[in-house]
Amino acid sequence: MTVLARRKRTEAAVNGLLLAAVAVTVLTTFGIVAVLAFETVGFFREVSPLDFFAGTEWTPLFEPKRFGVLPLVAGTLLVAGIAMALATPLGLVIAVYLAEYAPARVRSIVKPFLEVLAGIPTVVFGYFALTFVTPNVLQRLVPGTEVFNAAAAGIVVGLMVLPLIATISEDAMAAVPRSLREGAYALGATDLEVALRVVAPAALSGIAAGLILAVSRAIGETMAVAIAAGSTPVLTLDPFRSVQTMTGYIAQVSLGDTPQQSIEFKTIFAVGMTLFGMTLALNVASQSLVRRFRNVYQ
Amino acid sequence: MSASAVPATARWRPAIAARRRRGRTFLWLCYAATAFGILSLAVLLGDVLVKGAPGLSWDFVTGFPSRLASRSGVLAALVGTFYVALIVVAVAFPVGIGTAVWLEEYARPGALRRILQTNIGNLAGVPSIIYGMLGLAVFVRALALQRSLIAGGLTIAILVLPVVIISSQEALRAVPVSLRHASLALGATRWETLRHHVLPAAAPGILTGTILALSRAVGEAAPIILISSIAFIAFLPDGLLDQFTILPIQIFIWTSKPQEEFHAIAASAIVVLLALLLTLNAAAIVLRDRARRSARW
Numbered sequence A: 001m002t003v004l005a006r007r008k009r010t011e012a013a014v015n016g017l018l019l020a021a022v023a024v025t026v027l028t029t030f031g032i033v034a035v036l037a038f039e040t041v042g043f044f045r046e047v048s049p050l051d052f053f054a055g056t057e058w059t060p061l062f063e064p065k066r067f068g069v070l071p072l073v074a075g076t077l078l079v080a081g082i083a084m085a086l087a088t089p090l091g092l093v094i095a096v097y098l099a100e101y102a103p104a105r106v107r108s109i110v111k112p113f114l115e116v117l118a119g120i121p122t123v124v125f126g127y128f129a130l131t132f133v134t135p136n137v138l139q140r141l142v143p144g145t146e147v148f149n150a151a152a153a154g155i156v157v158g159l160m161v162l163p164l165i166a167t168i169s170e171d172a173m174a175a176v177p178r179s180l181r182e183g184a185y186a187l188g189a190t191d192l193e194v195a196l197r198v199v200a201p202a203a204l205s206g207i208a209a210g211l212i213l214a215v216s217r218a219i220g221e222t223m224a225v226a227i228a229a230g231s232t233p234v235l236t237l238d239p240f241r242s243v244q245t246m247t248g249y250i251a252q253v254s255l256g257d258t259p260q261q262s263i264e265f266k267t268i269f270a271v272g273m274t275l276f277g278m279t280l281a282l283n284v285a286s287q288s289l290v291r292r293f294r295n296v297y298q
Numbered sequence B: 001m002s003a004s005a006v007p008a009t010a011r012w013r014p015a016i017a018a019r020r021r022r023g024r025t026f027l028w029l030c031y032a033a034t035a036f037g038i039l040s041l042a043v044l045l046g047d048v049l050v051k052g053a054p055g056l057s058w059d060f061v062t063g064f065p066s067r068l069a070s071r072s073g074v075l076a077a078l079v080g081t082f083y084v085a086l087i088v089v090a091v092a093f094p095v096g097i098g099t100a101v102w103l104e105e106y107a108r109p110g111a112l113r114r115i116l117q118t119n120i121g122n123l124a125g126v127p128s129i130i131y132g133m134l135g136l137a138v139f140v141r142a143l144a145l146q147r148s149l150i151a152g153g154l155t156i157a158i159l160v161l162p163v164v165i166i167s168s169q170e171a172l173r174a175v176p177v178s179l180r181h182a183s184l185a186l187g188a189t190r191w192e193t194l195r196h197h198v199l200p201a202a203a204p205g206i207l208t209g210t211i212l213a214l215s216r217a218v219g220e221a222a223p224i225i226l227i228s229s230i231a232f233i234a235f236l237p238d239g240l241l242d243q244f245t246i247l248p249i250q251i252f253i254w255t256s257k258p259q260e261e262f263h264a265i266a267a268s269a270i271v272v273l274l275a276l277l278l279t280l281n282a283a284a285i286v287l288r289d290r291a292r293r294s295a296r297w
Helices: A003-046 A049-054 A070-101 A104-119 A122-141 A150-174 A178-186 A191-202 A204-220 A223-228 A246-255 A263-297 B005-055 B058-062 B075-106 B111-124 B128-142 B149-173 B177-185 B190-219 B222-227 B247-256 B260-294
Strands: none
Touching (some): A003 A049, A003 B111, A003 B128, A003 B190, A070 A191, A070 A263, A104 A150, A104 B260, A122 A150, A122 B190, A122 B247, A150 A223, A178 A191, A191 B005, A204 A263, A223 A246, A223 B247, A246 A263, A246 B222, B058 B075, B075 B111, B111 B149, B128 B222, B149 B222, B190 B260
């Protein structure tokens, strides 16, 4: 065999190996969809989809069993809403500051802080919510706050997604061409007017993509809400009460001794499917916004 | 000077002052928001340190969980975390880097590449607990690996795979095309070009990204809730098919107990976990700086 033939064979073998690696990501997607769909179909054989999606009572673990997912969805949205109410203004202001105002020295201090905040495991945020935010902040400000409550979980999830919002928005604003800023300055705009009326609108799709991604992360967050939000699936808007999120419910059932073939256990896949659908829709929206943004300035 | 110029300036001056004032107010808002972010982190870390430091001892690091908080230790969780990290390194790194290489170096631009890339982006956004359900159905049940170390390790490996791929792609993209062209022009095959030129040049970048992915893997707990039996694990895993626990899960269990003394040892375990992550991140930063200094182009 000639040297050239051997080299060509190596080339083909490498290509094959790499394709096998690529196949893993495709298989993962198929696996997730297949597992969730299979178990969810099994679940819907026993519970009507209408009862599941429109029901307002969630008591699958005790009699009388009710399979209305809305309380879990409401709990999830309440926690995510609180998180976004905290993280959106903070994250955007920090992003504007870093992109438009902060001197290099300040940036080099603030950015590592954001990286550290982003790198803290979510279970640590859960600990912080339960043992610090609730007793030392919330119960002092609002007497009667329950030990497990949506507000504490929402606050720490907000801290968790804050770096995401700040860094993605900052990147989006940094990508806005200098000429736009200089044009605005030449017309007599102040720093603030340049930042808020020229740069921010130009970076809007990037900023929106970051916000949507943050919502998706907040909805899918598990450990902090499993620890701090409670396990009471109720339809409420009161942030100081115990609620239960979709992820919190999945964690609760997985930790318990529910038999794996039972209808009770199948509920986690139906809830998981709902969660997956919500986050997938948000992620697709975010990606398409990013793509549009790239088309404008590159 | 015309008569009308003076009133015009006078008319503008207050507006300018108000606009500048608004700018200064906003700057204070910036300081406040940034300070709030930094302060929250400081309070979180300070709180954990103050509550966790007293419980730290050699016995805590080398002990097993116990019904008594004062006798509990994190050894089983620490060793479990170490093994899970090893499985992630052995599985997610080669598969992830291979995928990145194929996408960046082999794939032709077109529909297939775009679909694969979108798919990876979406996988990166799937909530981690969903990966736990995948692991439960595929590794624990279908492949009959039970609630074992290997089932947990593979689940976490699949979870961080998109992160490994995306960061490796960025590292490969940072290698100049001219390097590839020069090698190919001299008659090297694509694999030879990769092995001798592109991969060595991208190695520090790939390593930095993969270490950060590893630190994500080490802190992840949600999927393991579905995989590991949360029972009392007071032994070290002996093989890949043994039961196991990991640090974040141990922290979760102790935090979920009503007794204060277990919260205190949860804080101690958090200090151990954060120290581990700090070491990993410091390694990544050192590598990143070294890569920047030794860049050859």
